[in-house]
Amino acid sequence: MITINLSMALVVGALYAVGFYLLLQRSLMRVLLGIVVIGHGANLLLQLAGGPPGRAPIVGDAPPEAMTDPLPQALALTAIVITFALTTFLLALGYRSWVLLGHDEVQDDIEDRRVARRQRPAGAMEEESDAEPEQRAGADQ
Amino acid sequence: MLALVAAHLALAGLLPLLSARSHRAAFLVGALLPAGALVWGLANAARALGDGVTETTSWAPALGLSFSFRLDALGLVMLVLVAGLGALILAYSAWYFGPDSPEAARSAALLLAFAGAMLGLVLADDLLTLYVFWELTSIASFLLVGQGGEDRASRRAAVQALLVTVFGGLAMLLGFVLLGEAAGTYRISELLAEPPRGPMVGAALVLVLIGAFTKSAQLPFHPWLPAAMVAPTPVSAYLHAASMVQAGVYLVARLSPAFAGLALWWVPVVVAGLGTMLVGGWHALHETDLKRLLAFGTVSQLGFLMVLFGGGGRFGDVTALAGMAMLLAHGLFKASLFLVVGILDKRAGGRDVRELSGVGRALPGLAVMSVLATASMAGLPPLLGFVGKEAAFEAFLDGGGTPGLLIALGLLAGSVLTVAYSARFLWGAFASKPGVAAAQPQRPEAGLTVPAWLPALGGLALGLAYPLVDTLARGYAAAYPPTGAEYHLALWHGPGLPLLFSALAVALGAGLHRLREPVTAMHRRLRTPVSAQRAYELTVAGVERVAVLVTGRIQVGSLPTYLAVILTAVLLLPGTALVLGTTLPDEQVLYHAPMQVPLGVFVLIAALGLVRARRRFTAVLLVGVIGYGIGGLFVVDGAPDLALAQFLVETLTLVVFVLVLRRLPAHFREARSPRRVALPKALIAIAGGAMVASSAVVVSGARQQAVSDVSREYIRLAPEGAGAYNVVNAILVDFRALDTVGEITVLLIAAAGTASLVLATRYDRHRAERVISGSGGPEHEEEVLG
Numbered sequence: 048m049i050t051i052n053l054s055m056a057l058v059v060g061a062l063y064a065v066g067f068y069l070l071l072q073r074s075l076m077r078v079l080l081g082i083v084v085i086g087h088g089a090n091l092l093l094q095l096a097g098g099p100p101g102r103a104p105i106v107g108d109a110p111p112e113a114m115t116d117p118l119p120q121a122l123a124l125t126a127i128v129i130t131f132a133l134t135t136f137l138l139a140l141g142y143r144s145w146v147l148l149g150h151d152e153v154q155d156d157i158e159d160r161r162v163a164r165r166q167r168p169a170g171a172m173e174e175e176s177d178a179e180p181e182q183r184a185g186a187d188q
Numbered sequence: 189m190l191a192l193v194a195a196h197l198a199l200a201g202l203l204p205l206l207s208a209r210s211h212r213a214a215f216l217v218g219a220l221l222p223a224g225a226l227v228w229g230l231a232n233a234a235r236a237l238g239d240g241v242t243e244t245t246s247w248a249p250a251l252g253l254s255f256s257f258r259l260d261a262l263g264l265v266m267l268v269l270v271a272g273l274g275a276l277i278l279a280y281s282a283w284y285f286g287p288d289s290p291e292a293a294r295s296a297a298l299l300l301a302f303a304g305a306m307l308g309l310v311l312a313d314d315l316l317t318l319y320v321f322w323e324l325t326s327i328a329s330f331l332l333v334g335q336g337g338e339d340r341a342s343r344r345a346a347v348q349a350l351l352v353t354v355f356g357g358l359a360m361l362l363g364f365v366l367l368g369e370a371a372g373t374y375r376i377s378e379l380l381a382e383p384p385r386g387p388m389v390g391a392a393l394v395l396v397l398i399g400a401f402t403k404s405a406q407l408p409f410h411p412w413l414p415a416a417m418v419a420p421t422p423v424s425a426y427l428h429a430a431s432m433v434q435a436g437v438y439l440v441a442r443l444s445p446a447f448a449g450l451a452l453w454w455v456p457v458v459v460a461g462l463g464t465m466l467v468g469g470w471h472a473l474h475e476t477d478l479k480r481l482l483a484f485g486t487v488s489q490l491g492f493l494m495v496l497f498g499g500g501g502r503f504g505d506v507t508a509l510a511g512m513a514m515l516l517a518h519g520l521f522k523a524s525l526f527l528v529v530g531i532l533d534k535r536a537g538g539r540d541v542r543e544l545s546g547v548g549r550a551l552p553g554l555a556v557m558s559v560l561a562t563a564s565m566a567g568l569p570p571l572l573g574f575v576g577k578e579a580a581f582e583a584f585l586d587g588g589g590t591p592g593l594l595i596a597l598g599l600l601a602g603s604v605l606t607v608a609y610s611a612r613f614l615w616g617a618f619a620s621k622p623g624v625a626a627a628q629p630q631r632p633e634a635g636l637t638v639p640a641w642l643p644a645l646g647g648l649a650l651g652l653a654y655p656l657v658d659t660l661a662r663g664y665a666a667a668y669p670p671t672g673a674e675y676h677l678a679l680w681h682g683p684g685l686p687l688l689f690s691a692l693a694v695a696l697g698a699g700l701h702r703l704r705e706p707v708t709a710m711h712r713r714l715r716t717p718v719s720a721q722r723a724y725e726l727t728v729a730g731v732e733r734v735a736v737l738v739t740g741r742i743q744v745g746s747l748p749t750y751l752a753v754i755l756t757a758v759l760l761l762p763g764t765a766l767v768l769g770t771t772l773p774d775e776q777v778l779y780h781a782p783m784q785v786p787l788g789v790f791v792l793i794a795a796l797g798l799v800r801a802r803r804r805f806t807a808v809l810l811v812g813v814i815g816y817g818i819g820g821l822f823v824v825d826g827a828p829d830l831a832l833a834q835f836l837v838e839t840l841t842l843v844v845f846v847l848v849l850r851r852l853p854a855h856f857r858e859a860r861s862p863r864r865v866a867l868p869k870a871l872i873a874i875a876g877g878a879m880v881a882s883s884a885v886v887v888s889g890a891r892q893q894a895v896s897d898v899s900r901e902y903i904r905l906a907p908e909g910a911g912a913y914n915v916v917n918a919i920l921v922d923f924r925a926l927d928t929v930g931e932i933t934v935l936l937i938a939a940a941g942t943a944s945l946v947l948a949t950r951y952d953r954h955r956a957e958r959v960i961s962g963s964g965g966p967e968h969e970e971e972v973l974g
Contacts (some may be wrong), residue, residue: 049890051888052777052783053777055779057788057883060884062877062882063877064877067755067873068799068869071752074857076891090818091821094822099685104914105915115895116896117899118896118899120830121924138845139945152857156746160745165740177662187605187641
């Protein structure tokens with residue numbers, strides 16, 4: 048059984064914790080940095096899951112038994128590049144939001160707040176059932 | 189039979205094309221199909237009364253679903269009503285809707301589609317097939333009652349009809365599934381041959397009865413039916429009198445032979461039926477709108493039918509005979525009466541009892557026809573209604589014991605009310621009333637009167653030809669335990685209790701009609717604030733209020749709150765599994781390579797600094813430090829490719845961030861959160877990190893060897909297969925090249941998105957310190973198109 052060593056587990060855990068904390072903030076920029084930090088943690092975790100350190104997986108450079116596992120490395124490499132793509136796109140989104148709104152904060156949905164404050168629906172049914180008693184009285188005569 | 193049903197639905201889809209040219213032609217062409225269905229049914233009558241005509245079409249064989257149809261005696265009676273009255277009412281509609289009526293085109297198509305669905309419902313021999321058509325009729329009813337949706341009363345009535353019947357329909361579906369699973373088959377004929385028993389069946393039957401009660405407007409679900417009277421009269425005549433509302437009764441009749449012996453089945457049916465019969469009749473006595481009067485009459489009659497079909501197993505086959513006769517009679521006289529109201533509405537200027545006067549003198553033919561139909565409703569000889577009512581009294585009085593006598597007395601009370609509101613209908617529609625100006629009705633065309641005459645005459649003809657009805661009814665009643673003496677439907681059984689009851693009903697009913705004014709005064713005094721209609725409204729309003737309350741609590745509109753909820757869920761669910769279900773591996777290593785420790789510390793310090801950073805630039809730089817630190821860890825791990833990629837990407841990211849930072853303010857603007865907010869956030873974040881770290885340790889314990897078997901193969905194949913010595917490269921560009929193509933696609937899409945977001949700035953317009961997005965605006969178009 049080969050597990051991740053404790054110091055690296057601590058680093059991964061700390062990266063995730065910092066990432067989560069930043070994600071919970073209201074500044075879009077900090078949220079984005081949180082995503083980047085979580086990305087770093089995830090990439091590191093992917094590589095660490097491949098086993099303990101060894102020689103680079105280059106044939107001829109080292110015997111296969113001494114190599115590190117190449118497959119998690121390939122996966123982590125893909126993940127690094129995609130994290131980069133995601134980061135630039137989100138950064139552009141945040142920038143656009145700043146240009147249009149004049150700030151880069153995540154604000155509460157005003158409509159949702161309005162719903163929460165409402166006691167009864169604004170739907171047509173409620174309105175109509177209030178008008179009902181007169182109508183029924185009219186029909187009964 | 190599936191072809192017949194499908195033809196209805198298909199032609200209904202095509203009718204609007206014809207309606208565009210002529211509404212009348214569309215209705216008449218539509219009427220041909222139900223007429224054809226009637227002819228087909230009558231041609232197969234002999235076989236239907238024998239073994240039944242069956243047909244099965246496989247629908248989804250893997251799931252055991254099929255469209256199964258069966259025509260037997262009960263199906264034949266319903267087919268006569270659905271197809272026969274359907275054809276008549278469609279023909280009547282051709283003259284009822286004016287040439288410019290906005291409702292005509294929609295109504296023609298929907299009425300025909302409804303006829304198809306209804307046909308499918310009464311012919312279905314499979315619970316699920318039946319359910320599908322059942323809901324289709326509910327939807328057709330919704331659309332036909334709601335019409336264009338411009339009128340508030342129509343919308344409200346349509347929604348009420350839909351909510352109530354679909355609620356019942358869903359309960360029924362649940363019941364069908366329980367029933368089908370208990371019996372091991374969804375085929376109705378197989379179910380009837382070997383009825384399942386057990387506690388699950390009890391629950392199933394209660395659910396099925398809820399469906400039947402809502403559809404047939406039984407207490408306490410009845411208010412939707414009178415409300416639905418806002419629909420055009422042909423719609424009311426067809427859906428809400430003669431066919432759809434009889435579907436609940438039909439379902440009870442269909443299943444009764446198997447379950448009527450169970451008290452759980454017949455007691456609720458008989459009690460609800462009797463209650464409905466009395467309440468419906470009582471309300472009908474006081475309605476001033478002739479259509480609503482008839483609607484309450486329908487509610488009452490449906491209750492009567494429920495009693496007859498529900499009581500079949502307990503009180504023997506005569507109730508079933510009476511039920512079949514009344515089912516047929518009710519469809520015929522009620523359709524005829526509704527069509528009369530439609531004629532009055534269109535040609536005599538209204539349908540209000542208080543405003544109609546002297547119509548009988550002006551339109552004697554219509555009055556005679558109405559007398560014929562109401563006489564059947566009131567149970568006068570020699571009409572079919574009388575034949576049915578005699579049999580009903582006979583069934584419960586002869587050998588029914590005390591419960592039978594009580595039910596018979598209830599039926600007598602209901603019949604008194606029926607006679608009274610029948611008389612009220614005739615009086616209200618045709619009598620000359622003092623102080624009311626005599627109406628000057630126009631003479632209705634044959635296109636309106638003939639479809640109304642035919643069912644009324646049918647009631648008379650079948651009353652006289654009672655042996656025919658007897659044969660038909662026997663085909664169904666044979667499924668019930670026989671009552672001692674052989675009974676046949678007939679006009680004359682000699683003097684006896686049933687005849688006395690019939691006579692009493694007529695006499696007392698006539699008396700009740702004479703006393704109509706004091707009775708109405710009493711009705712007004714008795715009106716209570718508690719009514720089924722009010723209960724429905726309160727229920728709907730209550731559901732809406734709960735929905736608002738729940739939405740307000742759950743959907744608070746704050747992104748951090750949503751994220752916190754998601755993270756907490758992650759902590760609670762997989763976190764609990766981690767704590768309870770796994771153990772930490774025994775051997776723990778502090779580090780594998782000494783260099784991991786200083787690099788780890790380096791990353792940790794940068795990460796902690798990042799949390800406290802207030803300047804944007806500092807934060808971005810610290811993220812860069814973390815990235816380079818991780819690159820260093822990759823080097824230590826023996827992953828030079830990863831390290832290279834990490835350094836390159838980190839540098840690029842830094843450059844991009846710095847480009848954007850030039851434009852943004854130097855500091856984060858958000859105010860420092862108060863402790864009350866910051867502390868829970870920090871706790872959730874730390875718990876999340878701890879969970880990820882511990883699951884990383886636990887889960888990575890699954891690895892047994894340094895290099896997995898898959899990777900061994902990759903290492904072996906790389907030089908000869910891919911001509912590469914760097915195995916990671918070989919995997920990326922050769923073994924798993926498709927993944928890499930996908931990755932490049934993601935990059936391209938992200939690049940296109942980023943570029944368009946950044947370039948959009950070029951088209952922005954600045955107005956009074958506000959930026960308005962110019963993309964898609966006229967200036968933008970001008971610039972792009974030149």
